[in-house]
Amino acid sequence: MNRFLLFLIMLPAALWHGLGADVVQLKAILDTKLKLDDRKPLPIGRQQKQKKIKFGSLINAVMFLFMGVLYMMPIITVNDRIASLTIYFSMLTAIITFMLITDFSNVLFDSRDKYILFPRPINDRTLVLARLLHVVIYLVRVVFPLALPGWVALGYMDGWKSATLFTIPLLLLVFLALFLVNCIYLLILRLAKPEKFKDVINYFQVFTSVIFFASVYLFPRLFDRKNPTDFNILKYAWVRFTPSYWLASCWSWIGYPVAISGSAVYSGLAVVVPVACMFILVKYLTPSFASKIAGIDSADTGGYKPVQNGKRPGGLYKKLAYAFNVSDEARAGFIIAWLQTSRSRSFRMRVYPSFAFIPIYFYYTLTLGGESFSEVMSKLPDTSKHLFLLYFSSFVMVSALSYITMSDQYKAAWVYYATPVMVPGRIMIGAFKAMWVKFFLPFYILLAAFVLYIWGLPAILDVLLAVINVTMFICAIARINMRHLPFSIIEQTKQSGGRILKSMGAMFILGPLGAGHYFCVHLLWLKLLFIALSSVLLWLIWTSYANTTWASLVRSENEQ
Amino acid sequence: MQPIITIRHLAKNYGEKVVLKDINLDIFPGQIIGYIGPNGAGKSTTVKILTGIIQEYSGEVMVFGTNLRDSILEVKSKVGYIPELAELYDLLTPREYLNFIGKLYHLSDDVIEDRSRKMLNSFSLLENMDQRMDSFSKGMKQKVLITSGLLHNPSIVIMDEPLSGLDANAVILVKELLQALKQEGKTIFYCSHMMDVVEKVSDRIVLINNGNIIADGTIGELREQSADTLEQIFSRLTSGGNQIQAADDLAAAMNAGG
Numbered sequence: 001m002n003r004f005l006l007f008l009i010m011l012p013a014a015l016w017h018g019l020g021a022d023v024v025q026l027k028a029i030l031d032t033k034l035k036l037d038d039r040k041p042l043p044i045g046r047q048q049k050q051k052k053i054k055f056g057s058l059i060n061a062v063m064f065l066f067m068g069v070l071y072m073m074p075i076i077t078v079n080d081r082i083a084s085l086t087i088y089f090s091m092l093t094a095i096i097t098f099m100l101i102t103d104f105s106n107v108l109f110d111s112r113d114k115y116i117l118f119p120r121p122i123n124d125r126t127l128v129l130a131r132l133l134h135v136v137i138y139l140v141r142v143v144f145p146l147a148l149p150g151w152v153a154l155g156y157m158d159g160w161k162s163a164t165l166f167t168i169p170l171l172l173l174v175f176l177a178l179f180l181v182n183c184i185y186l187l188i189l190r191l192a193k194p195e196k197f198k199d200v201i202n203y204f205q206v207f208t209s210v211i212f213f214a215s216v217y218l219f220p221r222l223f224d225r226k227n228p229t230d231f232n233i234l235k236y237a238w239v240r241f242t243p244s245y246w247l248a249s250c251w252s253w254i255g256y257p258v259a260i261s262g263s264a265v266y267s268g269l270a271v272v273v274p275v276a277c278m279f280i281l282v283k284y285l286t287p288s289f290a291s292k293i294a295g296i297d298s299a300d301t302g303g304y305k306p307v308q309n310g311k312r313p314g315g316l317y318k319k320l321a322y323a324f325n326v327s328d329e330a331r332a333g334f335i336i337a338w339l340q341t342s343r344s345r346s347f348r349m350r351v352y353p354s355f356a357f358i359p360i361y362f363y364y365t366l367t368l369g370g371e372s373f374s375e376v377m378s379k380l381p382d383t384s385k386h387l388f389l390l391y392f393s394s395f396v397m398v399s400a401l402s403y404i405t406m407s408d409q410y411k412a413a414w415v416y417y418a419t420p421v422m423v424p425g426r427i428m429i430g431a432f433k434a435m436w437v438k439f440f441l442p443f444y445i446l447l448a449a450f451v452l453y454i455w456g457l458p459a460i461l462d463v464l465l466a467v468i469n470v471t472m473f474i475c476a477i478a479r480i481n482m483r484h485l486p487f488s489i490i491e492q493t494k495q496s497g498g499r500i501l502k503s504m505g506a507m508f509i510l511g512p513l514g515a516g517h518y519f520c521v522h523l524l525w526l527k528l529l530f531i532a533l534s535s536v537l538l539w540l541i542w543t544s545y546a547n548t549t550w551a552s553l554v555r556s557e558n559e560q
Numbered sequence: 561m562q563p564i565i566t567i568r569h570l571a572k573n574y575g576e577k578v579v580l581k582d583i584n585l586d587i588f589p590g591q592i593i594g595y596i597g598p599n600g601a602g603k604s605t606t607v608k609i610l611t612g613i614i615q616e617y618s619g620e621v622m623v624f625g626t627n628l629r630d631s632i633l634e635v636k637s638k639v640g641y642i643p644e645l646a647e648l649y650d651l652l653t654p655r656e657y658l659n660f661i662g663k664l665y666h667l668s669d670d671v672i673e674d675r676s677r678k679m680l681n682s683f684s685l686l687e688n689m690d691q692r693m694d695s696f697s698k699g700m701k702q703k704v705l706i707t708s709g710l711l712h713n714p715s716i717v718i719m720d721e722p723l724s725g726l727d728a729n730a731v732i733l734v735k736e737l738l739q740a741l742k743q744e745g746k747t748i749f750y751c752s753h754m755m756d757v758v759e760k761v762s763d764r765i766v767l768i769n770n771g772n773i774i775a776d777g778t779i780g781e782l783r784e785q786s787a788d789t790l791e792q793i794f795s796r797l798t799s800g801g802n803q804i805q806a807a808d809d810l811a812a813a814m815n816a817g818g
Contacts, residue, residue: 318659328663328664328666329663329664331663332660332663332664335656335659335660335663336649336652336660339651339652339656339660340649340651340652343651343652343692344651407649409647409648409649409650411647412647412648412649412650414613414641414643414647415648415660415661415664415708416664417611417612417613418611418612418613418636418639418641419636419637419661419664419665420633420634420636420637420664420665420666421633421664422633487649
């Protein structure tokens with residue numbers, strides 16, 4: 001695909017030459033950039049450092065195509081064309097904007113250019129054109145597969161007129177998205193300190209990931225193909241102020257009925273506003289934008305206030321480290337896990353989306369039966385679905401825990417081996433506690449509050465039993481499958497067969513625990529017995545994990 | 561005087577590849593040993609064995625008169641290791657990193673704080689104490705690593721390319737530090753490629769090549785046969801002194817047409 005795109009983009013080589021670019025250099029730069037795009041980690045899902053990604057852009061294209069299929073749902077299921085396209089364009093703008101925000105800084109404005117390209121004899125026009133064409137190729141790669149299914153659906157349902165028209169609002173939408181991204185970037189640059197910029201972008205990545213996940217689970221439910229909806233846009237008259245509605249109202253040009261009057265004005269806005277935005281973007285924003293983005297890396301050390309002689313107040317993590325741990329090793333494990341997970345962007349990217357996945361997935365399972373959300377909610381207290389929610393919380397902890405052993409800087413783990421650590425399990429249990437206190441506990445408290453609100457105070461024993469069982473389950477997983485020191489191993493692409501089997505074994509623990517809980521949900525004495533037994537079991541597994549010796553650590557490393 | 565480190569018939573292999581063949585060495589307290597050798601000679605492997613990072617080897621290593629295998633924790637608590645390449649968790653600040661390391665040596669918070677501040681101050685890093693190290697230069701990270709290796713006041717200091725990335729002033733500081741540590745009776749095992757520094761700071765130089773010690777003595781003893789510098793001695797013993805030809809070939813390659 002790269003060769004084809006490069007071929008296409010280099011077709012008007014004479015034009016590029018005429019604009020003052022060195023065509024040979026331009027082609028070489030674009031060729032390299034496209035190769036790098038192909039090899040960069042995929043934007044969603046688990047990023048695996050070690051895995052050599054070869055056809056990243058092709059995989060992305062297939063993924064976007066799949067997303068495009070989901071996004072075209074309103075076109076098929078909502079009868080009113082203007083309404084359906086308003087929804088469609090809103091979703092498309094959202095996803096394109098998020099994609100651009102996450103990729104703009106690290107792909108399109110690669111800080112390495114400064115060292116690799118700038119010292120070479122390349123003229124400015126070649127550099128600017130290379131950057132511009134790279135952005136165009138990037139947009140084509142994202143927008144084309146995302147919009148293709150909607151385009152085909154429109155052509156199939158409405159005929160060639162609608163399909164032909166589609167290209168214009170799509171282009172205008174891209175203009176809008178570009179403008180929006182620029183504005184958001186400038187806003188972030190203004191509000192956040194330069195060194196925090198990448199962190200903010202990182203949160204956008206997390207959101208993008210959540211949007212992807214939510215789309216997959218919720219869109220098919222919201223837009224059921226079997227039940228076309230008579231969506232009355234008049235109920236939502238405020239949409240007339242949104243650009244998505246303006247874009248959709250362009251269909252009034254080819255005779256589609258418009259419920260809200262004034263379609264000529266709105267469709268006029270659809271053309272004028274994006275073009276004006278593009279003008280402002282090119283004329284005023286882009287020049288400073290590019291230099292600001294390029295300056296982000298060099299600004300990493302900026303804004304730092306040197307410490308004075310006075311002692312810095314001890315952080316919360318330190319107090320917690322002392323409160324939850326007895327040995328120094330466990331405190332060290334607690335501290336390193338707490339601090340590293342606060343700072344590592346890749347950890348955030350991998351673990352934070354799981355917090356959103358749980359409510360989304362819960363909603364998904366609640367509405368599986370085809371009932372509306374309000375119907376489901378009214379019946380909820382009579383069910384035992386709170387157990388599902390409580391047990392599903394283990395997902396957050398498993399996800400946090402599975403990344404706590406891995407790091408790009410795994411070589412820095414030499415310290416554990418060079419220092420007098422008698423029982424490495426103490427460091428591991430310290431790190432485990434840090435994850436439990438930091439990620440699991442607050443989230444579980446929120447879930448518990450929701451459960452107590454819906455199911456009432458009697459559910460408190462369920463909350464208690466579930467927290468014991470879930471902690472036991474994750475401790476078992478850690479004991480069986482993650483017997484490594486914190487941030488000490490390189491990220492694995494493939495799990496060995498033995499490990500997978502062991503993981504599956506651990507997963508089987510949760511099933512019977514949840515089922516057992518389900519059966520005793522109305523039997524108080526059985527529940528109390530269960531709590532007692534689970535507590536003993538938890539203590540046994542916990543102790544075994546905390547007493548992991550160097551020998552068993554080496555064994556577990558060899559098993560990898 | 562009893563040697564503080566005794567190495568007998570030390571050998572180590574990674575699968576088929578033999579890294580250390582037969583290392584025999586006695587190191588005495590208060591000595592600065594310059595441990596040199598070409599890339600892949602086995603320097604880092606020796607260091608990793610001495611620091612307890614690698615525990616699978618054949619032969620015998622005695623430290624403080626006890627077998628390393630039998631009293632590994634005791635040895636580790638008296639040894640300070642400063643690795644090369646600034647391998648540390650750079651998302652942390654120096655204060656946080658040193659606190660973490662200090663805990664692993666069972667130092668109290670007050671001791672860690674006091675020593676960290678004083679040592680970082682000597683390296684002119686005090687005002688960066690609460691700044692994340694991911695924005696640090698290689699030299700700044702190396703200074704934190706040196707601090708972390710000395711934090712627990714070890715009797716033996718093992719340094720693997722400790723000057724890597726340091727600026728001229730810091731190099732002078734570390735060289736002076738080596739002498740100061742020696743005055744305090746500490747033993748220093750100094751592993752490096754920088755011949756001029758090794759020549760100046762070491763009481764004794766041990767040269768290894770292909771997993772064997774090929775020269776061992778003071779710089780004076782090594783020079784007995786010729787008036788060469790350590791660099792020339794190193795080149796003669798490890799590559800037959802044919803580096804000049806290699807450099808000529810490299811320069812000629814730039815003019816090659818194709």
